[in-house]
Amino acid sequence: MLLLMKLRTVIALIAVFAFFGITAPNFLTIGSLLIVGKHVAINAYLAIGMTFVILTAGIDLSVGSIVGLCGIVAGGLLDAGLRISPLHLTIYPNVVETILITLVVGALVGVFNGVLVTKLRVAPFIATLGTLYIARGAALLISDGQTFPNLVGRPELGNTGFPFLGSGTIAGVPFSIVALVAFAALAAYVAARTPFGRQVYAVGGNERAALVSGVRIDRIKIIVYTISGLCAAFAGLVVASELVASHPASGETFELNAIAAAVLGGTSLAGGRGSVGGTIIGAFVIGVLSDGLVMLGVSSFWQMVIKGSVIIAAVVLDQLQGQMQRKMALQAQIG
Amino acid sequence: MNPSTDHPVVLAAVDVSKVFPGTVALDKASFEVRSGAVNVLVGENGAGKSTLMKILAGVEQPTSGQLLLDGKPIRFPTPRDAAGHGIGIIYQELNLCPNLSVAENIFIGAPLLRYRIDIDGRRQAERAAELMRRLEQAIDPQTLVGDLRIGQQQIVEIAKALAEDVRILIMDEPTSALSSVEVEILFRVIRELKAAGVAIIYISHRLDEIMVIGDYITVMRDGRVQARAAVADISIPWIVGQMVGAMAAVAAAPDSHADAPPVLVAENIALASAKGGFTVDHVSLTVRAGEVVGIYGLMGAGRSELFECLMGLQPDATGSLMLAGKSLDGQSTAQRIKNGLAMVPEDRQSAGLIGPLSVAQNLTLSSLWRFVRRFALDMPREKKAVHDIIGSLNIKVSTPDVEITALSGGNQQKVVIGKSLLTEPKAILLDEPGRGIDVGAKAEVFRTMRRLGEAGLAVVFATSDLHEVMAVADRIVVMASGTITADFPRAAATEDALVLASHPRTAAAAGGS
Numbered sequence: 001m002l003l004l005m006k007l008r009t010v011i012a013l014i015a016v017f018a019f020f021g022i023t024a025p026n027f028l029t030i031g032s033l034l035i036v037g038k039h040v041a042i043n044a045y046l047a048i049g050m051t052f053v054i055l056t057a058g059i060d061l062s063v064g065s066i067v068g069l070c071g072i073v074a075g076g077l078l079d080a081g082l083r084i085s086p087l088h089l090t091i092y093p094n095v096v097e098t099i100l101i102t103l104v105v106g107a108l109v110g111v112f113n114g115v116l117v118t119k120l121r122v123a124p125f126i127a128t129l130g131t132l133y134i135a136r137g138a139a140l141l142i143s144d145g146q147t148f149p150n151l152v153g154r155p156e157l158g159n160t161g162f163p164f165l166g167s168g169t170i171a172g173v174p175f176s177i178v179a180l181v182a183f184a185a186l187a188a189y190v191a192a193r194t195p196f197g198r199q200v201y202a203v204g205g206n207e208r209a210a211l212v213s214g215v216r217i218d219r220i221k222i223i224v225y226t227i228s229g230l231c232a233a234f235a236g237l238v239v240a241s242e243l244v245a246s247h248p249a250s251g252e253t254f255e256l257n258a259i260a261a262a263v264l265g266g267t268s269l270a271g272g273r274g275s276v277g278g279t280i281i282g283a284f285v286i287g288v289l290s291d292g293l294v295m296l297g298v299s300s301f302w303q304m305v306i307k308g309s310v311i312i313a314a315v316v317l318d319q320l321q322g323q324m325q326r327k328m329a330l331q332a333q334i335g
Numbered sequence: 336m337n338p339s340t341d342h343p344v345v346l347a348a349v350d351v352s353k354v355f356p357g358t359v360a361l362d363k364a365s366f367e368v369r370s371g372a373v374n375v376l377v378g379e380n381g382a383g384k385s386t387l388m389k390i391l392a393g394v395e396q397p398t399s400g401q402l403l404l405d406g407k408p409i410r411f412p413t414p415r416d417a418a419g420h421g422i423g424i425i426y427q428e429l430n431l432c433p434n435l436s437v438a439e440n441i442f443i444g445a446p447l448l449r450y451r452i453d454i455d456g457r458r459q460a461e462r463a464a465e466l467m468r469r470l471e472q473a474i475d476p477q478t479l480v481g482d483l484r485i486g487q488q489q490i491v492e493i494a495k496a497l498a499e500d501v502r503i504l505i506m507d508e509p510t511s512a513l514s515s516v517e518v519e520i521l522f523r524v525i526r527e528l529k530a531a532g533v534a535i536i537y538i539s540h541r542l543d544e545i546m547v548i549g550d551y552i553t554v555m556r557d558g559r560v561q562a563r564a565a566v567a568d569i570s571i572p573w574i575v576g577q578m579v580g581a582m583a584a585v586a587a588a589p590d591s592h593a594d595a596p597p598v599l600v601a602e603n604i605a606l607a608s609a610k611g612g613f614t615v616d617h618v619s620l621t622v623r624a625g626e627v628v629g630i631y632g633l634m635g636a637g638r639s640e641l642f643e644c645l646m647g648l649q650p651d652a653t654g655s656l657m658l659a660g661k662s663l664d665g666q667s668t669a670q671r672i673k674n675g676l677a678m679v680p681e682d683r684q685s686a687g688l689i690g691p692l693s694v695a696q697n698l699t700l701s702s703l704w705r706f707v708r709r710f711a712l713d714m715p716r717e718k719k720a721v722h723d724i725i726g727s728l729n730i731k732v733s734t735p736d737v738e739i740t741a742l743s744g745g746n747q748q749k750v751v752i753g754k755s756l757l758t759e760p761k762a763i764l765l766d767e768p769g770r771g772i773d774v775g776a777k778a779e780v781f782r783t784m785r786r787l788g789e790a791g792l793a794v795v796f797a798t799s800d801l802h803e804v805m806a807v808a809d810r811i812v813v814m815a816s817g818t819i820t821a822d823f824p825r826a827a828a829t830e831d832a833l834v835l836a837s838h839p840r841t842a843a844a845a846g847g848s
Contacts, residue, residue: 193711195703202700205689212648212686213701213754214672272691325738 008317009265009281012310016285020292027295034174038242040287041180042235044280046258047265048187049231051279052224054262055191057204057271058124060225062113063232063258065135066106067251070236072139074102075148075246078159092157099165099237106233107226109135114222128225132255139248147247151240166242176238183231188276200224204271260307261286264314285310342369342550344406345534346391346422346503351400353386360386362558363400367551368503370534373525375545375566377538378555378578378773384538385427387555388505391536392424393417418444421502425495425509427538427771428684429488433481438463440480441495466494471520485512485682486634493521504528505536510544511771514633514799515834522548540773542571543802554578578774589809589825590788595623598793599676599762604644604654606637606817614640616817617654622762622793627784629808630797632837637817638797639681642764646678647671659761672701677755679748681766681797687751688739695721695735697750702757724753729779745776752783762793769803781807801830813837 020027027033046063053060077098081090093101109131116127153160168175191197202210203220211217235254240246265282267274289310293303346368353361361383368374368391378384389395391402393411401408404420411417431440438459447462449455463476472490480488489512496504510518525535525548539545545552549566554577562577599622606615615637622628632638644652647668656663663671680686689697698721699706706717721735728749732742739750748768755763765784769777784807788794798804804811811828813821813836821836 189711193714195707195712198696198700198703198712201692201696202689205691206685208686209680209689210700211668212646212678212680213689214669214758215700216667216669268691272689 008321009278009285009314012264012314013281013285013288016288016292020288020295024292024295027292032291032295034177036287036291037177037180038174039291040283041174041176042239043254043257043261043287044180044283045183045231045235045238046228046254047261047279047283048183048276049224049228050255050258051187051262051265051267051274051276052191052200053124053228054259054267054269055200055204055271055274056221056224057207057269058117058221058224059128059259059269060110060113060228061125061128061255062109062131062135063228063235064251064254064256065132065139066109066229066232067236067239067254068248069109069135069139069142070102070106070233071240071246071250072143072148072248073105074098074162074237074240075151076142077101078151078153078162079148081157092159094159095153095161098159098162102237103230103233106229106231106236108229110226110229110232111222113229114225117225118218118221136248136252143246143248145248147245149245151244151246163241163244165238166240166244176242179234179238183234184276184280191276196220196223201272204273206272257286260311263318264311266318268318282314342372344368345370345404347403348387348391348397349401349403351387351390351397351402353383353390353395354398360558361390361397364555364558364560366553366560368534368536369551370502371529371532372550373529373535373537373548375537375539375549375552376555377540377542377545377552377574378561382555382578383558384555385507386558388424388507388536388538391417391503392422392505418499421500422505423496423499423501423503424505425492425507427507427511429485429492431480431488431491431495434479436477436479437467437474437483437491437494438476440491441466441476441498443495445499462498463494466497469497470494470524484635486514486517489513490517493524497524501533503534503536505538507538508540508771509537510539510541512634514635515801516633516838518544540771540777541800542574542774545574546571575774590625591824592623592626592809595625597621598624598659599645599795600657601645602655602657604641604652604656606640606644606649606652608817613817615644615652618814618817618819620795620812620819622795624791624793625788627788627794627796627807627809629804629811630795630814631799631801631804631811631833632797632814633799636814636837638814639766640817641814642678642680642766642795642797645764646676672758672760673704675759675761677701677758677760677763679751679755679763679765679768681770683744683747683751683771688747690738690740692739693736694725694730694732694739694742694750697739698724698735698753699757701754702759705757705759720757724757728753728756728783743773743776745772745779748772748776748780749783752780756787760792762795763787765794765796767798768796769798769800801833804833805830 050060050063077093081092083090113128113131116122117124151162153162165175170178191200199215199220202215203217207217236251239250261283262274262279263269264285265274265278267279286307289307290303293306344367348364348366350363350365351361352363364383364387366387376384386395390397393414393416441463442459447455447458460476467474467476470490470493472487474483474487480491483491489509493509509521513521528535537549546566552564552566552569553560554562554574556578601618601620604615604618605613608614618641630638640649643649645656647666658674658676661674663674663676689700699717703712706712725732725735730749730753731746739747742750768780784794784796805825805828808825811823811825811833812819813833815837821832
């Protein structure tokens with residue numbers, strides 16, 4: 001019974017696959033599965049970073065805005081270049097440089113969050129809520145509210161190739177899915193097998209005890225927010241690349257989908273419990289559910305109701321599992 | 336004294352069993368609660384005391400058997416029903432809201448109302464102040480509970496139970512965080528309650544206390560009632576014998592280490608108090624290799640704070656600390672641990688254990704750097720270290736992968752100690768290492784401490800238990816009001832001298848060698 005509870009997200013995933021496989025005739029074709037995979041990938045990048053943050057009992061509400069900001073940064077660099085006003089000079093970085101600069105921007109926003117949470121003792125919810133507005137505002141300021149419409153690049157400027165992130169393939173598999181697999185494997189390894197990963201769990205499980213045990217709390221927290229910022233920057237790049245355009249409003253409410261995936265995957269908002277694998281499964285449940293419902297022609301209004309219900313059901317099951325485990329712990333104590 | 340006429344049975348559990356899937360927590364246990372008397376319940380952790388109390392308080396339902404109140408069968412489906420029949424309980428774990436004031440906490444269950452609408456804060460404060468006077472505490476009812484020391488919080492917990500008129504009062508280890516003065520006050524209150532006809536159920540691991548305050552004693556072992564007696568007819572060795580079946584004690588002669596090299600040298604450690612003055616008042620302490628030093632003192636003497644200063648957990652601490660000839664000044668807690676200093680904190684739940692992690696993950700948390708190969712953890716090596724320490728500390732656990740919360744208090748404490756030992760420390764600080772664990776586990780913990788001393792570590796432990804410090808330490812240091820008031824080799828220490836030195840007012844006159 002407990003095993004069934006523990007595997008509930010996997011069971012839910014199999015159930016949604018089976019359901020749409022039967023009801024939506026074209027659902028279980030390679031083509032449509034790859035599309036679903038690409039949709040899931042965007043949310044999964046964010047959810048992986050979010051998982052690390054939530055494991056420390058934090059939250060990162062700013063990731064959706066970082067997606068928007070980083071899309072604009074990359075779009076601006078490719079489309080308009082880097083203008084150095086005093087010299088009346090405009091530099092066009094190549095695609096690799098653009099990607100690196102964008103990732104650094106995302107990471108710096110994460111560091112900002114981490115410093116707010118640790119050194120300035122702002123509650124994670126508030127700190128990242130503030131960053132949510134700041135980063136979104138920055139994206140609008142940089143682009144003046146406009147879209148950068150053409151990210152294909154120009155051969156004469158040497159900055160072509162950006163669309164590969166969103167629409168390129170490796171051996172027939174979309175790059176974004178390959179990146180997801182690599183990302184997930186790396187993150188799962190870091191979480192389960194490195195001292196850093198173990199300490200992330202410890203900070204969320206009992207911060208005071210972790211401190212007394214010699215865990216450098218502030219360092220761990222700054223790193224997890226930085227990871228989250230990096231993941232969001234990467235998601236921003238992929239989103240902009242897929243559309244071959246970047247819009248400052250891109251990524252709105254993405255943070256909620258990321259939190260939903262992590263929670264659905266068994267990550268406890270209280271910290272200390274959860275896994276990258278669970279989060280990936282959670283992201284797939286959400287992604288398959290939304291795409292499947294679209295294919296069935298369910299109205300988008302109903303889709304929202306269904307998605308919300310699934311999230312609540314997941315948390316209720318989580319509580320039930322917690323109760324079962326506590327009961328078993330109690331037994332063990334008495335025995 | 337004739338039990339049946341002087342102290343009639345008010346509440347009885349008859350052949351009560353409690354079965355959890357897979358385990359029998361209580362096996363046909365019968366327990367009589369006599370009014371106007373202190374009914375003591377003892378047993379090792381996991382013997383079934385807490386389950387029995389939870390059944391009496393309506394928190395758990397018995398699987399079979401029944402409860403009799405005034406001779407009539409009764410059921411308590413919820414804690415409210417039990418409370419409605421005048422049964423109060425003081426839990427071992429504090430159930431207070433740190434964000435509310437003392438008065439608000441005391442009346443949280445049944446607030447005093449004005450016109451049955453809003454809370455009458457003034458009347459609550461007055462009643463709370465009355466209770467504090469009765470308990471001889473200078474605690475302002477408006478103080479936030481979170482600002483109180485643990486001992487004072489326990490007093491508030493006791494006041495909470497006294498605020499309601501109880502016929503039967505269950506006290507689960509009420510003295511575990513109290514100083515000897517506070518214990519005396521509690522005992523006086525207990526005697527008053529007894530005289531008023533209240534039945535007290537008293538659970539404690541401190542056997543000497545039981546001999547002082549108890550009237551009837553019931554010993555539990557493995558979910559069954561092992562023995563019953565009037566306290567007047569028995570002795571401490573009898574109780575221990577009934578509890579564990581055999582005497583468990585630390586038999587060790589104190590050693591002199593005057594020639595050994597100093598390992599831990601603390602000089603002028605000071606920590607200013609928010610209320611003015613010093614919580615730790617320029618303390619200097621040298622501990623030599625192989626020495627086991629006991630710091631005896633009351634709650635609030637500054638023992639825990641001294642340890643926190645040494646571990647780098649108090650950013651405002653001043654003074655200097657050398658460990659094995661190397662200065663640790665200005666280092667973070669993490670660096671100090673790496674350099675060979677370890678601490679077992681006082682409060683196991685809040686500062687010792689990481690709830691969601693497994694026993695194995697808790698054990699290696701402080702020493703992960705020892706198991707790193709390139710970037711990752713060397714899992715087989717980690718597993719082996721966990722296996723070895725579980726064996727050498729005799730931690731009772733089915734597999735190291737179970738969550739730490741599944742273990743009994745004594746085994747949890749061994750895990751916290753194991754965590755510090757895996758860092759391969761040169762000096763180890765243990766804050767109240769015997770608190771809240773049963774006699775058997777306590778003896779094992781103290782034997783481990785002696786063994787560490789023999790292995791050449793500098794061992795320092797803080798305690799408010801005279802017998803502990805007299806039984807385990809080579810040298811006894813007494814603290815009061817943040818300063819060291821006496822320093823004896825164990826052979827020269829007497830209980831009287833220690834007690835005298837531990838009281839802030841008398842300490843100046845006591846001194847030591």
